[in-house]
Amino acid sequence: MxxxxxxxxxxxxxxxxxxxxxxxxxxxxxxxxxxxxxxxxxxxxxxxxxxxxxxxxxxxxxxxxxxxxxxxxxxxxxxxxxxxxxxxxxxxxxxxxxxxxxxxxxxxxxxxxxxxxxxxxxxxxxxxxxxxxxxxxxxxxxxxxxxxxxxxxxxxxxxxxxxxxxxxxxxxxxxxxxxxxxxxxxxxxxxxxxxxxxxxxxxxxxxxxxxxxxxxxxxxxxxxxxGEGLCHVYVDADADLDKAVAITTNAKAQRCSVCNSAETLLVHEAVAEAFLPRVLASLAEAGVTVHGDPRVLEAAAANPTGATVVEATEEDWAAEYLSMDLAVRVVPDVDAALAHIRKYSTQHTEAIITDSLSTSRYFVSRVDSAAVMVNASTRFTDGGEFGFGAEIGISTQKLxxxxxxxxxxxxxxxxxxxxxxxxx
Incomplete structure (x- = not known):
């Protein structure tokens, strides 16, 4: 010894x-x-x-x-x-x-x-x-x-x-x-x-x-x-887009260097055309750099918003940035969003934005993370915000x-x- x-x-x-x-x-x-x-x-x-x-x-x-x-x-x-x-x-x-x-x-x-x-x-x-x-x-x-x-x-x-x-x-x-x-x-x-x-x-x-x-x-x-948090926000086909823009921006930009900030945004293809220009503009105003898939790059090119948008790599989907960066992907449906989350999540916090009760229940029942937000920012995963008082940290394990x-x-x-x- x-x-x-x-x-x-x-x-x-x-x-x-x-x-x-x-x-x-x-x-x-x-x-x-x-x-x-x-x-x-x-x-x-x-x-x-x-x-x-x-x-x-x-x-x-x-x-x-x-x-x-x-x-x-x-x-x-x-x-x-x-x-x-x-x-x-x-x-x-x-x-x-x-x-x-x-x-x-x-x-x-x-x-x-x-x-x-x-x-x-x-x-x-x-x-x-x-x-x-x-x-x-x-x-x-x-x-x-x-x-x-x-x-x-x-x-x-x-x-x-x-x-x-x-x-x-x-x-x-x-x-x-x-x-x-x-x-x-x-x-x-x-x-x-x-x-x-x-x-x-x-x-x-x-x-x-x-x-x-x-x-x-x-x-x-x-x-x-x-503490390790690769948190996702999924905007569903039945999302209220005003809420979705506000929640996404808050989840990423309110305080980006903490474990409950959002690192990836998943957008249902049914609302991508209407939603992406709006959220890109909001993120640009907040100073966020977007790492986007081809659909996101197309939307940024077609609707100039002043956003900084770069091509996403495989590493971006697994990145806990803890900075003013956000990976953004368009997905065909909720199951694709869930598959993405299962592959890359650190099981900290995931959020769904939707007005569909059945879809929210489906999402909640299939996400395997410590906290799941429905129509609320990932930034709420916190002992004080939950009403528990001070905390030693956010446990991402199961035992x-x-x-x-x-x-x-x-x-x-x-x-x-x-x-x-x-x-x-």
């Missing part, structure tokens, strides 16, 4: 001890700790911004683009927003101890299935240092110990934030080791975390597709896949949790059976 593996195992063992002490704590104790964490972030904002300045300077020297530098940057206002996000988690119901189902069995046994923490949750994430506080708070509220492995680009910021959070916990009833930073800045420390099976109960990667797939491929610890992962999804269950001398 290498030195870094020993260090990672050491923090994981401390996390297991902390998780055992954290699991039975009351909501009041956990909420008090969360408020202390939020207050500490604001009081020590200068310390955090000073550390963050080191990360920002390194990023600029490395030639990092302005958008990524902006995501990395913290200032007092952003730190206040991070603290407010922690305070919002305080207001959410505590899922731990909730009875999922149960009752008195015919033999008199009292059977209850209750929510319990997952235990030790490792989170591997990229870029934004605000994730550090968000993830720590969500894990704590749901009774889990957090092992946080951020990117090397935010190393100084994450070190400072975790230091502040741990100091805040020292004055509460929550064990300090409920929040820990995984030691090391190289890939070796991430690999050690991925291989800490038996010490870490679950890993949650947050970031781009390459990060998620690397964790899924290399981890021996169970992984909850989150344990699927869709927005709020506090209940950060728990497992156990059965508590109470008898009175019962024998089988």
């Amino acid at each position: 290498s030195d870094i593996e020993r260090e990672v195992h050491a923090v994981a063992e401390r996390a297991r001890d902390a998780a055992a002490d954290l699991a039975p704590l009351s909501r009041a104790v956990k909420d008090e700790a969360l408020l202390a964490m939020a207050d500490a972030l604001v009081k020590r904002a200068d310390e955090i911004t000073a550390a963050n300045a080191e990360d920002v300077e390194r990023a600029r020297e490395a030639g990092t683009g302005p958008a990524m530098v902006d995501r990395l940057t913290l200032d007092p206002q952003r730190i206040e927003a991070i603290a407010d996000a922690v305070r919002e988690i305080v207001e959410l119901p505590d899922p731990v101890g909730e009875s999922v189902r149960g009752g008195i069995l015919p033999n008199g046994l009292d059977l209850r299935q209750i929510r319990v923490p997952l235990g030790v949750v490792g989170i591997i994430y990229e870029g934004r240092p605000n994730v550090t506080a968000d993830a720590a708070a969500l894990c704590l509220k749901s009774g889990n110990a957090a092992l946080l492995r951020g990117s090397s680009s935010a190393y100084s910021s994450n070190t400072a934030i975790i230091g502040v959070l741990r100091d805040a916990l020292a004055g509460t009833g929550v064990p300090v080791d409920a929040v820990q930073m995984v030691p090391g800045r190289t890939r070796e420390s991430s690999n050690a975390l991925m291989r800490a099976r038996g010490l870490v109960d679950v890993l949650i990667p947050r970031g781009g597709g390459s990060l998620i797939q690397a964790v899924v491929r290399d981890s021996t610890v169970p992984v909850i896949e989150t 344990h949790a699927r869709g927005p992962m709020g506090l209940p999804e950060m728990t497992s269950t156990k059965y508590v059976v109470t008898g009175d001398g019962h024998l089988r």
